[in-house]
Amino acid sequence: MEDISVITAVHHPLRRRIVDVLLLHGATRVTALARRLDAQVGSISHHLRMLERAGVVERVADPDGDRRTSWWRLAREGFSWSADDFADSPADALLAREAERHNVRAQLDRLRGWLRTRDDPAYAEYDAFSIDALAWATPEELSDLSRRIQEVLSDWRGGIDAGDGAPRVPVAFFAHGFPTEA
Template sequence: MEEISVITAVHHPLRRRIVDHLQLHETAQVGALSRALDVQVGSISHHLRMLQRAGMVEQVDDPTGDRRTSWWRLSRRSLSWSSRDYADSPAAAYLAREAQRLNLRHQLERLQQWNRVSESSDVEAFSTDALAWATAQELLELQHRITEAVDSWRDGIDRADGQERMPVFFFAHGFPTAV
């Protein structure tokens, strides 16, 4: 079970943007994050420390050996939680539900952004869905399989092969529904 402090740390809007940036760029210097996200350096540093306390990022050595700059990378790639995990604490359950709401809003905003520009793009996106009968355990197994497939796909991309790439966002939800 995830610590609620980790979940709430990541689902602050700016921290989510920092995590997203580090997922794509692997490491980043504080000044580069500041420019990329159009946020003051001091604010970036503060939010990186919050993410560091939550165990989501770690400071790394400057690849050029310059000790005057601060470089960061993710120390973990993903979170998984349910508000039910916090049933024994109404306050934590509320925070977990709020994080789920913010996460869904983030995902839908990304989809809406794509839909606004998709007509002018030569890149074809995809959508997939399925309806099936499953137990709670089978639904959990599906979650694990999808996570493994996405991680394997992402790890198999050779970013040094000289091909031009673009950021790609993928999300999926599996949940009980009415028939």
């Protein structure tokens, strides 16, 4: 179970974007983050400290040895939680539900962005997809599905040979598994 401080730290809109950039690009200078995210350096530094307190990012040495620059990287790659994890604390459950709403909103915004640009010739060779399924499952079976999807994504990301020179674009994947009405 995630600590509520991690969940609330990550699901601020700008902090979520910082996490995404660090996930895709690895260790990055504060000034490069500010440029990429069209934000002030001071604002980026503030949000990085918030993420650092939650154990999400960490400072790293400048690869060139320049001690005047501030570099950061993710301290971890994934986050998984449910508002149900916080049933013992109504305040934390409320924060977790709000973070879930922010997360879904961010996922749908990313999907809407793709739908607006999918005819761009730069993406012509990419086979985007949509998958959904409906089945009967116990709570344990739903947890097993989540674990298996996480394993597949981890194996898939680990199998990408970033050193082969092949052109790549960031790829987003999201799935939700939840009880529903037929």
